[in-house]
Amino acid sequence: MKKIIALLLALVMVFALCACGETKTEEQPQTEEPETEEVVVEEPTTEEPTTEEPATEEPAAEGVMTYAEFDAAEMDTEVTVETYVQAHQSWWDGKVTVYTQTPDGAYFLYNMACSEEDAAKLVPGQKIRVTGFKSEWAGEVEITDATFEFVDGDTWIAEPVDITADWGTVDMIAHQNQLVSFKGVTVEAYDESGAAFVYKNAEEKTDDLYFKVTIGDTTYEFCVEYYLCGSDTDVYKAVENLQVGDVIDLEGFLYWYEGPNLHTTAVIVK
């Protein structure tokens, strides 16, 4: 009897060890939430809006920069500015890209950490205090890896600055990121097909629109940024109806991509 018991127990032990080994090699992969392709380089810091009263806890050593100080700051330095929201792109995955401006200059806040709830409060005119790093990407000077807080009190909405005369001059860079306008520019054929505009995704029409205009002697490519002005907006529809040779007035934010690249927000065909 003892022998049988011992044998049975030994067998049980062997089976148990085998089972342990098998389990390890067939281990179920770890579960993971779906990830986006986008590279996120900083942990987002969600901040509660301070809509009740302006924040006053800003460390004195850092302070708040004027636009001139921001402009003079070296790239990759930490900056803190107070600015007014003019528009923003669609919120996504804890981040939002915001067009902001003050009477002295404009700031493009790229992929700023923001909750979806706070993004809804980033309405035109809202003042915010932003801390991030001054960066440059393809000529676009922006604030990256930024966090922000709402600043109660005054609001301000920029009027578009007519820079038709400055277009193509060195002075134009001074208007980078500002809300600007152009008067009486001519729509050119976008490519050899003769089309007045193209879709980034021509088949689905769910992405940016590109078109070209001549200002003075030079032709420039402009854009309707889908995440700023989607296909249901007036500007998107207006560009879809452009004809080569149309003379138009334009408004938009003077974004930069290897040169001026207006993120168009309004088109008026004359």
Added chain:
Amino acid sequence: MKKLISSVLLLSLLLSCLLLSGCHGELVEADTAARPEYESAFTMPESFDESRKITITFWAKNDSNKTQVEIYRRAEADFEKLYPNVDVNIRFYTDYGSIYNDVITNIPTKTTPNVCITYPDHIATYMTGKNVVLPLEELAADPNYGLGGAALKFDSPAREELVPQFYDECQIGGVLYALPFMRSTEACYVNKTYVEKLGYELPEILTWDFVWEVSEAATAKDSDGKTFLINGQQKMIPFIYKSTDNMMIQMLRQKGAGFTTEAGEVLLFNPDTREILLEIAKHAGSRAFSTFSISSYPGNWLNAGQCIFAVDSTAGATWMGTDAPLLDIPEEQLVDFEMVVLPVPQFDPEHPQMISQGPSVCVFWKDDPQEVLASWLFAQFLLTNSVQIAYSETEGYVPVTLKAQQDPAYQDYLSRAGEDNDLYYSVKIQAAQLLMANTENTFTTPVFNGSTAVRNAAGVLIENVCKSERRRQPVDDAFLDQLRTEVCSRYELEPAAPGWTAGSGKTGGEAGEPQEPLPGTARALLITLAVVWVLIGLAYGYSALKRKREKKKS
């Protein structure tokens, strides 16, 4: 007493058997997770019913490239001509991420497409749902409708006519879940003119040491401290890498260090990674190195004479060089230079290793076997020479079938490199040839649910050390430890070992077995066995004592 002992032992044995069954049950569960439940439910129809109208959807990705769209449209039309009962509806995307997100969104409502362009990493995530991605083994092996099948109305490649490496990349857990569609790798697009101007001679295979050394030399400025000596401009980033996740993955592979294993273990945080990050930080600090995420497209810098080593996909070759058919910078900024296309830098140039990437095609589960078969036929149609050759010629892609690669039309295309700067753009053809010459030196990383997160984490490590150096925040032990913690938290990673100690000196997927806790059922079984032995001991002791007492009494 004997009865008592027997009962205890029997009970223990039954319990043990039950637990063993539990272990077995877990194995089945794990296996089921890798091979979704419907596998046995799909029955291959005896024949394709061409009397029925079938509509299938195909979610395709193009690089905002009109020609690629036209090729898909032509494939759709040609297929429908062969199978008039099938309507193919194509939905176009311009990035893989959107396809992935849309598939994930459509899984719960069972409204996935029939066929879609994908990456194996994405399939691993889709597979966590039930009845989602169809295993293709049975379909591929079918003598009539499988690869090279007899009943097909088009010239499909046989199994052995697919490039073996590319075919194998589409297997997850040993099961075929996709067909390769196009393949690319990364290349280093080099401004040879500047390298030689700096007094260096380009080797056939770049080493990391060489690239770092030349890059540092190129940061020299004239006495004004603003103008770079090498190009006379105020802008120069000698070395720019587009995809930092690929950069880290390839560096680790070349060093034989760990990244992940097939079982989903995370070996990324190892001493080699730490060493790599410190080296990269050094060159980011001196501004000899930067990344796409920080500084924009490597090709734009290269074409403006502001970069010497630009690493990007071979599928982006049409943007590289001052004669490139696609340009993103004003013509007046272009600078003429001699360019060569080389494999990515290596630690061991005798044994180069580079990543294999590019789109694959998967087929989604549907209740109607005829609809599934139609989907499979269309997916397979994308492997025909006409589609493969046409699509590969739009970029530095390589056809995934030997049949297409060896086709005289494709060979003619390769031989005409440089005839023009459009279809025969030399850089594009050189990029494709680079991959064909190095197919045996390519690798992919293990695919599992979560492998995308580890890949993203690898890139973020590099991006963050570069940013920190640029922002004059020292990259030291404390920084790296904090970075590791943040990255693990963000991507919900559980590395195989603490600190920077996981997977050192071992190849990902073949790494040694890290010490992991035993599964719960195994632990329970061992505890039960221990209890049984204790009970036996007690029973034996009790029995011996009783016998002794009885002896005494007698």
